Amino acid sequence: GENVEQHPSTLSVQEGDSAVIKCTYSDSASNYFPWYKQELGKGPQLIIDIRSNVGEKKDQRIAVTLNKTAKHFSLHITETQPEDSAVYFCAASIWGTGNQFYFGTGTSLTVIP
């Protein structure tokens, strides 16, 4: 089955700096890669996703890049703000099926004011 690894497990950055979280996956059949933000005591919220037919997607301060050959994808947050502090999870799945999502182990991001 699919195995998703995520690094780093914790990340601290100064407000205004950029944060990068990386994930790798093992199953070449995976073609859909969402990122979720989970605040304390809440469920994960989808913040951005990418399908394997594109290499990069951007939404304001958040961007995701995908390297299919190397089987890794990354979340980039620019101009970080204290409200970006949360746990971020990457996931991999096969778009268009009822297959489950395979989650990374999470990255706890702290943005220091």
Added chain:
Amino acid sequence: GAVVSQHPSRVICKSGTSVKIECRSLDFQATTMFWYRQFPKQSLMLMATSNEGSKATYEQGVEKDKFLINHASLTLSTLTVTSAHPEDSSFYICSARDLTGHYNSPLHFGNGTRLTVT
């Protein structure tokens, strides 16, 4: 965007009692729902997958007689923790997808239920 409502957000119960958690999709048809369990500072552990009108599919190691899942309609799935014990204390999160039509739908999560068994 799609909204998944989960209730209750917190519940405390005594050992031996049963607890029901509801998960509703508010603006889409949740043909497939997933139930996760999350321990502190850990990732999401899939417990079971339920399709509307069908029996749930449980992951290995999850007791189906203890964690009863009912997905009777396209907008509601319930998880009942039967004869709860302190080791069942955890954060339970449901999620839903709309797989009608083109099978293209991201996964949306509820806000979770913090279960504490005393």
